[in-house]
Amino acid sequence: ARLLRAEVDRCRAILDRMSARVDRLGAAEDAPLRAHEVAALLGEAELGEDAARIDLELGAAPETLLGARSDFGEMVLPLLRNAFAAAADGSRVRVAVEREGDRVRVRVHDRGHGMSPSVLERAGEPFFTTRAPGRGTGLGLFVLRLHAERLGGTLQLTSEPGAGTTATVEWPIAPART
Numbered sequence: 698a699r700l701l702r703a704e705v706d707r708c709r710a711i712l713d714r715m716s717a718r719v720d721r722l723g724a725a726e727d728a729p730l731r732a733h734e735v736a737a738l739l740g741e742a743e744l745g746e747d748a749a750r751i752d753l754e755l756g757a758a759p760e761t762l763l764g765a766r767s768d769f770g771e772m773v774l775p776l777l778r779n780a781f782a783a784a785a786d787g788s789r790v791r792v793a794v795e796r797e798g799d800r801v802r803v804r805v806h807d808r809g810h811g812m813s814p815s816v817l818e819r820a821g822e823p824f825f826t827t828r829a830p831g832r833g834t835g836l837g838l839f840v841l842r843l844h845a846e847r848l849g850g851t852l853q854l855t856s857e858p859g860a861g862t863t864a865t866v867e868w869p870i871a872p873a874r875t
Contacts, residue, residue, distance in 0.1 A: 732761040744777060802865065
């Protein structure tokens with residue numbers, strides 16, 4: 698019972714932090730994001746020294762609209778945090794951003810340890826994590842998938858043990874929020 702209570706308290710604290718971050722973002726974050734602004738957005742994010750490990754590939758013209766800044770951040774930043782954790786050896790993380798028609802697609806690839814098929818199958822389940830106790834809740838991919846689906850988008854993971862993981866998130870620029 699103590700363990701359950703501790704985990705509930707930890708989850709509540711995480712959700713409180715997420716809520717505070719959303720409140721901090723404010724209306725300015727709902728401003729449109731253009732391709733040439735992605736590097737600055739990632740540089741301003743709470744990624745610390747890891748931000749210098751990003752190899753950014755823009756497959757869109759500089760003035761291409763990529764939707765709302767807040768949607769981009771909510772979709773991409775959790776994937777980056779996961780990629781940095783998986784590539785704990787300090788290796789670089791590739792982020793490819795493109796627009797195809799009315800959809801934005803972002804691929805985040807790490808060169809970490811990768812996931813076995815059984816782990817990959819469970820990735821994104823609520824409370825499933827491969828991290829040590831106290832290091833992850835197993836809610837990040839779950840919440841991200843919910844957000845993507847709410848926008849009319851998708852999240853797909855591919856991974857190979859020893860070769861790393863690629864997370865691909867895609868969503869429409871003019872989402873139909875539910």
